[in-house]
Amino acid sequence: MRAKLLIVSTLLACVCAGRADVLDETADTQTALDDLALSAVGKHWNIQTAAPPLSALGQFSSQLQSPEAKALWTKDLAELNSAGDSPGAAAAVGKLEGTLQQVLALEMLAAWQSGNLEATREWRASIKLPKHASAVEGLLALQRIGGAADQRAEVARMLARETLVWQGSRARERADDLLRLAKADRATPELVALRASEINALTQFPPALLSAAKVPGQPAAIPVPADTEEAIAQWKLTLESQLPDLLTADDVDRQERLVVKLLRLVPMEYRAGVRDGQIVVPLEYREAVSFTVQAEQILVELRPNWLKTKGEALKKYGADLENGLATLEETIASKGDILIIDKTCKDLSALLQDRFGISLRKAGKGSDVVQETALEIRSLLSQSLQAAHAGNWRQANDLRLEAYTTFDLEIEARVLPRDPDLATRAERSFLDGSAAGPGIKAALDQRAKGEVLDNTYARTLKALDESVALLRVGLSPTTVSITAFTIVLREGLEAVVILAALLAGLRGPENAASRRQVGLGAWAAIAVSAITFILARTVIQSLSRYGETLEAVISILAVIILLIVTNWVFHKFYWTGWNARLRELKDKAATQRGQQWESLAMCGVGFLTIYREGFETTLFMQSLILEGGFTASLIGLFAGLAVIGLAGWAIFTWGMKLPYRKLLVWTGVLVVTILATFLGSTVRLFQTIGWMPIHPIRGLEIPTWMGTWLGIYPSWEGLVIPLLGFAYVGGAWLFVRWQGLRKQAAFEAMVQSRRESPRPTANTGA
Amino acid sequence: MLFTTLRPFVLILCLAVALGFAVPAHAAVKNVDGVKAYLVKTVTKMDKASHDFVKSAKAYAAIIDAYQGDYAKAYAAKKKEIDALVKDMQEEYKTMDSYGYETVEGIIGGVDAFTHYDRDLDAGVPKTEGAENVAEITLTLRDGKKIDQQGCLFTYIIEPTLWGGEKRWIVPMDLNGDGKIAPRESLPKAEVMLAAADDVSKRIDALLADAKAWKPTDADCIAAMIAMTPTLSDYFEDWKESRYSAKQSGRFFAVSRVSDMRGIMGSCGIMYLAVDPSVAEKDPALAKSIQKGFEGINTFLDKIDVREKDGSVTLAEIDEMAAQAKEHTDKLVPQIEQAKALVEKN
Secondary structure (H helix, E strand, C coil): CHHHHHHHHHHHHHHHCCCCCHHHHHHHHHHHHHHHHHHHHCCCCCCCCCHHHHHHHHHHHHHCCCHHHHHHHHHHHHHHHCCCCHHHHHHHHHHHHHHHHHHHHHHHHHHHHCCCHHHHHHHHHHCCCCCCCCCHHHHHHHHHHCCCHHHHHHHHHHHHHHHHHHHHHHHHHHHHHHHHHHHCCCCCHHHHHHHHHHHHHHHCCCHHHHHHCCCCCCCCCCCCCCCCHHHHHHHHHHHHHHCCCCCCHHHHHHHHHHHHHHHHHHHHHHHHHEECCEECCHHHHHHHHHHHHHHHHHHHHHHHHHHHHCHHHHHHHHHHHHHHHHHHHHHHHCCCCHHHHHHHHHHHHHHHHHHCCCCCCCCCCCCCCHHHHHHHHHHHHHHHHHHHHCCCHHHHHHHHHHHHHHHHHHHHHHHHHHCHHHHHHHHHHHCCEECCEECHHHHHHCCCCHHHHHHHHHHHHHHHHHHHHHHHCCCCHHHHHHHHHHHHHHHHHHHHHHHHHHHHHCCCHHHHHHHHHHHHHHHHHHHHHHHHHHHHHHCCHHHHHHHHHHHHHHHHHHHHHHHHHHHHHHHHHHHHHHCHHHHHHCCHHHHHHHHHHHHHHHHHHHHHHHHHHHHHHHHHHHHHHHHHCHHHHHHHHHHHHHHHHHHHHHHHHHHHHCCHHHHHHHHHHHHHHHHHHHHHHHHHHHHHCCCCCCCECCCCCCCHHHHHHHCCCCEHHHHHHHHHHHHHHHHHHHHHHHHHHHHHHHHHHHHHHHHHCCCCCCCCCC | CHHHHHHHHHHHHHHHHHHHHHHHHHHCCCCHHHHHHHHHHHHHHHHHHHHHHHHHHHHHHHHHHHCCCCHHHHHHHHHHHHHHHHHHHHHHHHHHHHHHHHHHHHHHHHCHHHHHHHHHHHHCECHHHCCCCECCCEEECCCCCEEECCCCHHHHHHHHHHCCCCHHHEEECCCCCCCCCCCCCEEECHHHHHHHHHHHHHHHHHHHHHHHHCCCCHHHHHHHHHHHCCHHHHHHHHHHHHHCCCCCCCCCCCCCHHHHHHHHHHHHHHHHHHHHHHHHHHCHHHHHHHHHHHHHHHHHHHHHHHHHHHCCCCHHHHHHHHHHHHHHHHHHHHHHHHHHHHHCCC
């Protein structure tokens, strides 16, 4: 009977498969193995009845491309084909079950290394996963990075490491299950042979996989234990102690802190999300679920390390940890009492801190802060959402701003060079939003409620997750240098272009003083930027928190200075080009006052134009150095400086060759453009820090580069205020011209009247 | 002899039919509106059955009342009518629960807006079993007595009462006239049936209204799948308990728990079909793998059904099947989480 069923199920599996690909073939292979396992465990093993599934297993080898995978599979399949009795078959089937997962991982890596993204995904999707597998980051890395050649090795490392974690975790779970069966006196010799062989094979990671994951060593094979509780318990301990430890000391430290933080956040999220057994804020509830799962995943990752470093604690309290987390998960799933959740989390935290010696105090070099920062942002956003639901709009906005500034410097700065669209989308989700819906700031300004509000925050959290996933793939030194180069270019080019044009406009000995003042301001800004960089690294780490506010203040000063400069350019243009004679008629005192203002303005424009960008660049560079190292960042920084220096020199040289009047026209256009850009980006900053409301223009999509380079963003304030800038410039120009014409007319009238008036005669009086 | 010869082919046919029918039922769902349509259609059937159940319970109570609550006299005089009414109530129960609720439990138990129905109808436990997930069900019987938080309506009250699994709410009776009263041979207490029928019909009315008002989203479906897919392992435990454990629980007599498992995983599969196009657009391999995962679970459950009907399964095989069931769902949950990451839009 069972034999017939075996044949039927295998045939049906083949018939139903349709177009056979990697996924179909793997599923059929898995089904065949499951059937054989039942047959062996049920003591019905018979090589004749096993022939169809064995044939399916043989066919699977035709799918394999990796020589290592093929050799592994063929060898273990031969063992199964020669199995004589049920216990022997159980051991061989179990081994092949474990080997299958190694084979799938090898094929995935081979496909990835050959640049075949689709095949990589198919093999990856075929691999068995433990319940708490952390698999999203790998998926998103493939999604975002795709076939990018410079990141291939890093992604391969990530893919290899995640399979090591998955299969290590599965091995442990299955060993736990086997031990439970042994304790219940239900571990038959066949079951023990099946499971232990599978678990052994799961932990026998192929060298290519370990090498891709950059993990040294190879766990030794351990003989299958006898079917007694003691033997299985001993075997399990030995096996677990051999699982590869994938975490560095810093990773361990960071993950340990993270798990305690997560346990602190779970009750907060749950309390906000669930009332009287009902979900009131789904987003908060989902966060509580997600944080619990994350804590479980982290403990899975920490376990191999703890076996070596905290073996005693793990032996004594490991089960308490697992049970506590299981209770937490169940209570959350059943929307149970918050008091239970509170107590469970407190107990778990106490256990981790008292028995496992985990401290929340930050230690280590502070690198790889992304995950922790993301958690902090999530927590802030969660509090912001709670405040918004309670109608505390101001508090909600303050918390949003804090979340945003943290995101901006720690995460967006890293994401921007790798995926500008994601960075912009994420940033906009904090502010005005996109076609998908309003951003948080816009939603808060509109006093949005209920689902709209929840969805708004959910979009930001999603963008945050995507960003974190992207950043989990390590940076190569080349990428770090390119990133630094891009940052300097993006931040510095605008400033250098305007300065070079201005300096070219200030040619001639009569402008030497003005040139000196612009230069002085620029050099001062570079010096202050360097000081900011040093201070931010050493003394005032918290400076970044005020980054947006300081930038807004600097920007408004820059706008004021630019307005003065604009005015000056028009005066200069008019005076120089249209009526040089007027210079002779300037009131001396007024000229002196004007020159003083002009000097200040020149110095200010030099300083603020550079420092406005220099300040942000230093903060961005801080993040990059933390992530990618000092040398690589410095190379990129200097390369960027060289390029913008060259661009500045080219513009300056070109400007010097232009006729003076033409140059002034160019400078005027440039200054006006920059003024509009400054106004647009200053409005944006004001909206970011909550000094100005935001009214998004729905349906208006403006390309990212227009925001970056021209300060144009799709909100009413963002479009109208720069236009007002243009109106001011136009008005100022007309005013200057009208004034000039009036003075010219008055001058000409005066000349005319002087010509017409009779010459004074010699004194005739005696 | 003939049966023995034909049995393999009957089983093959069952398996093929099960596999064949699994697809068209799901194929109609192409988006979340399809999930809602499926839910409303199923709950409408449940609702009709619940009102029929009220009528049958009233008719049954009327007969018992006519004999002043003497069940023996009533049965002696109206055996045919009582048997028919009990049979009707059992069938109505199956329509409400096994062929109704269980086929949408993945949705009701998983979608935040409906989870309290799951607790009160199907999943909530008595308060004596702990503080967690206690069903908020208090039935006031017509004599003023209360059944207070003794578990959810389907699993803990109606089914054990109709199938003789709960001593407090049945009257033991020799129904087949063999002179003996077998362990579950009994009639349900009329007052319990009346109160339970009234309560369940009101709750299903409310569920139907909520289902019609539901505005489904991809996020609802994904969250429901993540919550409900792992429950397969719990159901497996129930199945072991109800069919193979030496000490039977008194529950899950109406139909095998395998049918419930198929129902719940089927409804998860239906929800997945609603989001599949969005996942497939971004990662066809993941989409196909999840689909195959749900199909694989159904095929696996069908095989278990066949083995169960075949009769003899060893404990070791049950343990191995339980492990295989867990492996199926263990893989699916993180894959659905990956799908979630792909589907959620900014």
